Amino acid sequence: MREIVNMIVVLSLICAASGTLLVNLKQATRERIEQQVLVNVQGPALMAVLEGCDNDPIAERRTVGGVTVFPARREGRLVGVAFETFASGYSGDIGVMTGFDLGADRLIGIGVTTQTETPGVGTRIMKPAFLKQFRGHGLDAMALSSRDGDIDAVAGATFSSSGAVDAVRKALDVYRDIKPQIADLWPAS
Amino acid sequence: MSSIKKEFLKGLWDELPPFRVVLGLCPTLAVTSTAENGFGMGVAVLFVLTLSNAIISAMRKIIPAKVRIACFIVIAASLVVAVELLMQAYTYSLYQKLGIFVPLIVVNCIILGRAEAFASKNPVLPSIADGLGMGLGFTLSLTILGALREGLGSGTVFGVPVVWETFRPAHFLVMAPGAFVCLGVILAGMNALNRHLSRRKGEPAAEPQNAACASCASCNLCITAKREE
Numbered sequence: 193m194r195e196i197v198n199m200i201v202v203l204s205l206i207c208a209a210s211g212t213l214l215v216n217l218k219q220a221t222r223e224r225i226e227q228q229v230l231v232n233v234q235g236p237a238l239m240a241v242l243e244g245c246d247n248d249p250i251a252e253r254r255t256v257g258g259v260t261v262f263p264a265r266r267e268g269r270l271v272g273v274a275f276e277t278f279a280s281g282y283s284g285d286i287g288v289m290t291g292f293d294l295g296a297d298r299l300i301g302i303g304v305t306t307q308t309e310t311p312g313v314g315t316r317i318m319k320p321a322f323l324k325q326f327r328g329h330g331l332d333a334m335a336l337s338s339r340d341g342d343i344d345a346v347a348g349a350t351f352s353s354s355g356a357v358d359a360v361r362k363a364l365d366v367y368r369d370i371k372p373q374i375a376d377l378w379p380a381s
Numbered sequence: 382m383s384s385i386k387k388e389f390l391k392g393l394w395d396e397l398p399p400f401r402v403v404l405g406l407c408p409t410l411a412v413t414s415t416a417e418n419g420f421g422m423g424v425a426v427l428f429v430l431t432l433s434n435a436i437i438s439a440m441r442k443i444i445p446a447k448v449r450i451a452c453f454i455v456i457a458a459s460l461v462v463a464v465e466l467l468m469q470a471y472t473y474s475l476y477q478k479l480g481i482f483v484p485l486i487v488v489n490c491i492i493l494g495r496a497e498a499f500a501s502k503n504p505v506l507p508s509i510a511d512g513l514g515m516g517l518g519f520t521l522s523l524t525i526l527g528a529l530r531e532g533l534g535s536g537t538v539f540g541v542p543v544v545w546e547t548f549r550p551a552h553f554l555v556m557a558p559g560a561f562v563c564l565g566v567i568l569a570g571m572n573a574l575n576r577h578l579s580r581r582k583g584e585p586a587a588e589p590q591n592a593a594c595a596s597c598a599s600c601n602l603c604i605t606a607k608r609e610e
Contacts, residue, residue: 221469
């Protein structure tokens with residue numbers, strides 16, 4: 193009997209101590225982790241697709257129809273928006289940040305946020321040679337050239353390339369849906 | 382003092398975790414696609430292993446024998462979650478690359494193996510030395526394996542280009558099969574070197590299993606079994 197009580201007490205105490213430690217650590221790191229996720233996951237791609245903006249898109253982000261939209265302003269005027277969409281690639285989802293130029297109604301460019309493609313093969317969709325094809329691209333003909341579009345797939349990585357294109361196509365749909373509301377969300381300052 | 386030094390040094394060659402004792406192969410094979418990933422994983426294990434050894438060794442007299450495994454796992458798991466949170470907060474890009482293998486440190490055989498075989502039977506200082514040695518050995522092994530695979534597979538080490546321009550990287554080395562090939566080559570090389578060293582000393586060649594047996598917790602069982610035969 194004493195042995196059983198001893199076992200229960202010791203194990204419970206160890207678990208309680210661990211729990212207390214972890215709760216405190218979790219609370220202490222929560223804000224920093226949220227910040228890290230925004231800066232590291234979305235940040236680099238965001239800055240690439242909203243080049244030339246002079247505001248802080250992460251600080252001014254708003255959720256529209258379930259999508260977090262990042263605005264780009266130049267001299268206080270809203271010039272573009274960017275948001276992230278996902279589509280499946282060769283292994284797992286590819287996250288793509290797409291930036292839209294509101295004035296010209298076309299893409300500013302795209303950047304890959306998250307991916308788990310094969311290193312050295314599928315990851316070449318993150319190279320400028322592939323990404324630059326989206327720079328200034330119109331809202332139509334968004335497909336691989338094998339499917340009557342004008343985006344050339346990365347050789348040997350067709351699944352990864354079409355995953356990226358699918359994600360951009362989803363972004364185009366979202367853009368058409370939310371475009372009428374955008375101007376009201378970020379009034380010129 | 383010399384015994385502490387001995388405990389520390391054994392993890393660096395004689396009982397080098399992934400290559401001599403062949404423990405903890407899951408992360409060894411999976412995350413070493415680049416030197417940086419291997420190093421990061423090694424440091425995470427080093428941290429968890431040293432602290433878990435220290436805590437378990439300090440508590441070895443109050444942990445009841447029958448629930449010791451549960452206690453070891455709780456301690457290791459808490460440390461791993463702590464490492465995971467700290468990695469997320471301070472080295473996020475490394476956390477992204479290591480992914481699922483950080484939580485899996487909980488079930489890394491090295492952690493539980495050292496707790497059971499060493500920390501639960503020895504005082505705190507030798508246990509810390511043992512954890513540091515083993516962890517450092519693990520870190521070095523993973524970094525070397527990662528550097529080898531990254532160098533030959535993508536032409537860089539720690540992200541710095543190291544090969545000449547006409548070199549064509551063998552992409553398969555950064556993928557899963559390359560991990561097995563590199564590990565096999567390193568194991569073969571280490572065995573050949575060990576055999577060569579013991580031949581020069583005039584000793585009979587040490588079989589690789591002996592090293593694994595020396596760190597095994599159920600040594601008594603083996604010896605009893607052998608006697609009965």
